[in-house]
Amino acid sequence: MNIPSRVKLVDVGPRDGLQNEKQPVPAAVKIELVHRLQAAGLTEIEVTSFVSPKWVPQMADNDEVMAGIQRQSGVRYSVLTPNMTGFEAALKSKPDEIVVFGAASEAFSQRNINCSIAESIERFAPVVAAARAAGIFVRGAMSCTVGCPYEGEIAPERVGYLAALMKGIGVQHIGVADTIGVGTPLKVARAIEATLQHYGVDDVSGHFHDTYGQALANTLMALQLGVWQFDTSVAGLGGCPYAKGATGNVASEDVVFMLHGMGVETGIDLDLLVDAGAFISGFLERKPNSRAATAILNKRAA
Ligand code: HMG
Ligand code: MG
Numbered sequence: 001m002n003i004p005s006r007v008k009l010v011d012v013g014p015r016d017g018l019q020n021e022k023q024p025v026p027a028a029v030k031i032e033l034v035h036r037l038q039a040a041g042l043t044e045i046e047v048t049s050f051v052s053p054k055w056v057p058q059m060a061d062n063d064e065v066m067a068g069i070q071r072q073s074g075v076r077y078s079v080l081t082p083n084m085t086g087f088e089a090a091l092k093s094k095p096d097e098i099v100v101f102g103a104a105s106e107a108f109s110q111r112n113i114n115c116s117i118a119e120s121i122e123r124f125a126p127v128v129a130a131a132r133a134a135g136i137f138v139r140g141a142m143s144c145t146v147g148c149p150y151e152g153e154i155a156p157e158r159v160g161y162l163a164a165l166m167k168g169i170g171v172q173h174i175g176v177a178d179t180i181g182v183g184t185p186l187k188v189a190r191a192i193e194a195t196l197q198h199y200g201v202d203d204v205s206g207h208f209h210d211t212y213g214q215a216l217a218n219t220l221m222a223l224q225l226g227v228w229q230f231d232t233s234v235a236g237l238g239g240c241p242y243a244k245g246a247t248g249n250v251a252s253e254d255v256v257f258m259l260h261g262m263g264v265e266t267g268i269d270l271d272l273l274v275d276a277g278a279f280i281s282g283f284l285e286r287k288p289n290s291r292a293a294t295a296i297l298n299k300r301a302a
Pocket of ligand 2: 016177179207209239240249
């Protein structure tokens with residue numbers, strides 16, 4: 001077995017996690033969450049998205065949140081930018097990295113970003129070129145790489161097709177997302193293998209929602225394929241407004257517990273991460289959606 005000895009986690013809680021919340025979350029709370037995540041040792045945080053506020057009202061305070069963060073050296077702050085309008089708005093807040101997000105499924109592409117896969121690539125191309133010219137790293141996200149809420153199962157060939165298009169326009173790193181958490185390890189492995197036809201393993205990450213409780217198993221499968229970068233969400237927050245019923249990303253706390261238990265380094269302080277999850281869960285008036293966080297909090301209370 002060839003498990004990487006070090007893993008990088010990108011906490012997407014402030015973006016993927018909070019985008020789906022119906023109740024308003026003040027910018028100050030989002031900023032505090034980012035501060036707590038960086039204090040816990042996260043070296044990359046997906047802070048917000050520059051999308052239409054009509055589509056995703058919760059992210060309308062994107063510029064305020066970015067402006068309010070006290071940046072820590074060694075930490076990268078990434079934001080989603082679906083088009084030039086979003087990129088130009090994002091540029092003012094100086095992200096280290098932008099994310100263009102497409103889908104392996106045509107129906108999801110239409111529902112999520114209001115265009116076909118081919119049109120999305122046409123929209124992303126100038127964004128990628130402008131970002132790279134400005135020295136901003138470009139990550140791509142591929143949604144619905146194993147299953148789609150509208151089209152059902154997605155063949156690995158369609159993942160490979162999208163990965164090739166992303167590579168063709170200069171996207172530097174690509175995320176393989178199981179948007180609705182229906183992936184099981186072999187299906188996820190096939191989606192990753194299709195991606196590895198176009199990107200080196202150091203430029204691929206996993207982004208697994210945990211709707212059906214498969215995300216840790218899928219993470220382990222990806223690790224066995226040599227993938228060492230994952231998007232995870234503190235307290236298991238998350239979901240996509242255009243993927244009804246899908247729950248959050250795999251909880252960062254659960255992934256960190258698994259990795260540390262395997263002797264894999266993350267640079268993350270699990271106790272501080274649990275505190276960050278308890279902070280945002282307290283604000284949202286619910287318990288963290290993380291087994292490891294629950295166990296640690298129960299142990300502390302005992
Ligand atoms: P559209 O309506 O097709 O855009 O939306 P348009 O270019 O026709 O413009 C229409 C109006 O929107 C115009 O305003 C534009 O200025 C404005 P008006 O003239 O009517 O006043 N507009 C914008 N405003 C702010 N920021 C922008 C922007 N673009 C246009 N960037 C668009 C296309 C992509 C904007 C829209 O469909 C959208 O915002 N979708 C939201 C998608 C989203 O945020 N989804 C959730 C994140 S993706 C995700 O969660 C999946 C991921 O986690 C991986 C996984 O799990 O699968 C990444
Ligand atoms: Mg997601």
